[in-house]
Amino acid sequence: MDRTAAVPLWQQLLTDLRARLAGGEFTIDFPGELALVEQYSVSRHTVREALRHLRTEGVVTAARGRRPRLAPAEVEQPLGALASLFAAVESRGLEQRSIVRALDVRADGVVATRLGLEESTPLVYLERLRLAGPEPLALDRVWLPAEVAQPLLAADFTHSALYDELSQHCGVRLTGGREQVRAVLATRGERALLHLPVGAALLMVERTGCLHGRPLEFRHTLVRGDRYAVTADVDARGYTLTTAAPTSRRSTP
Amino acid sequence: MDRTAAVPLWQQLLTDLRARLAGGEFTIDFPGELALVEQYSVSRHTVREALRHLRTEGVVTAARGRRPRLAPAEVEQPLGALASLFAAVESRGLEQRSIVRALDVRADGVVATRLGLEESTPLVYLERLRLAGPEPLALDRVWLPAEVAQPLLAADFTHSALYDELSQHCGVRLTGGREQVRAVLATRGERALLHLPVGAALLMVERTGCLHGRPLEFRHTLVRGDRYAVTADVDARGYTLTTAAPTSRRSTP
């Protein structure tokens, strides 16, 4: 801690805490405010300013009386475009189900590279056809490092969600990621699977899921574009995905 | 200010400030921290706690030395999917240009209803073909109430952005809105305009822009899906659109 430096004290503290977090130092418990006050010899106000950031990012929790902990289980998964889509389906009252088309371990050079791994790294591969009620909704493909996701091979994905199984069997909860949303044309195979006519458009969502900044999941999902949309609210705080079902149809001019 | 109430002091202060803001009390200038300390007879710490929320929401600005102001003009528009897309194009170094295909006043029952207006309300209609460098990028159609947007009829949209013209000629800056992103197939007319082959997929972005919660803009944009994607980061804070250009291409299986 350099008190003469240009960067504020609380920022130095925050940087140091992040480094210790990345080093896996606080996997069991996280020090409280007063503990940090003693460790770093700064005021509680400074500690709170640093912790404020970690708390808003959801890295640690804080509440009166409760002991400070790291990334608690009861915090829900950060909402991505896919979660938003599937939530919209559920809000329509349709039951969701999946047909598991593949669940095995294989290597994929392209995907492994995206995850920052060696090309030959074994990956757990899960391919599902997601149904909303009786109709096909999306084709979902996920790759995860076998080292972490091995236990998933025994799981049943017909009804449960991937992230639930991940947290339950592997003790891993993704903390963030990056998504790309594009429009693509369905190939013949995809049309057959999704019961689509010739020339149907699909929403393609690619997601790289991360745990504490380290990529851990690559996901490739194709969603029927004729019926489903990603909905979001925009305000000064940013872009908030909504679960409201899309209502309008397209009028072809 | 009730010091015995269950709600914290800073929250009462925040509520009161919001009420005064809604009443249009601070259109000229906004009181500083010390001014509020005197007005409400609370500590600066309490004032800062209340102001923290208004500042993160972007309602007021705060910086050393600068006088506190309300929603300054230099704050940029809340970032929507479209802005993210176009920023990605610019980050590639491509010049953006528009061809104005229509700019007039007309009535449209469907759109007017979406804006919460009478079906016969006159609307300023702007249709542009957006180019990234030499190639067509998107077909953009916007409707705004003529009552507000009348001055836009004299504007030149070849190079400038709609929101700049809106703020300059109409004194209006949108504060939020709702977007829907879908995948659609290009119609024949759209293919011709955008120079697309048969069976090309488009990203369709529909946006209802709002000013203080009241809808003021309906926008319908079709973006070439083969080359452009909406990119976003996901973390505990939510969904943050990125301006990074998409890199990957699709491998057709």
Add this chain to the structure above:
DNA sequence: CCGGCTTCTTTGTCCGTACATTAAGCCGGT
């Protein structure tokens, strides 16, 4: 009239303290 300097205001950072509120754990009694 312009440029540079000084002064002033405003927010950022940092310290200290005290009490209230809440959750969790301990402990003893039934």
Add this chain to the structure above:
DNA sequence: ACCGGCTTAATGTACGGACAAAGAAGCCGG
């Protein structure tokens, strides 16, 4: 063994003060 109350630990709220940094405005001289 279970329930309830007490203790303890942790954060939330609120007060106080002091100095630093940085922009804005005014002053003054060239």
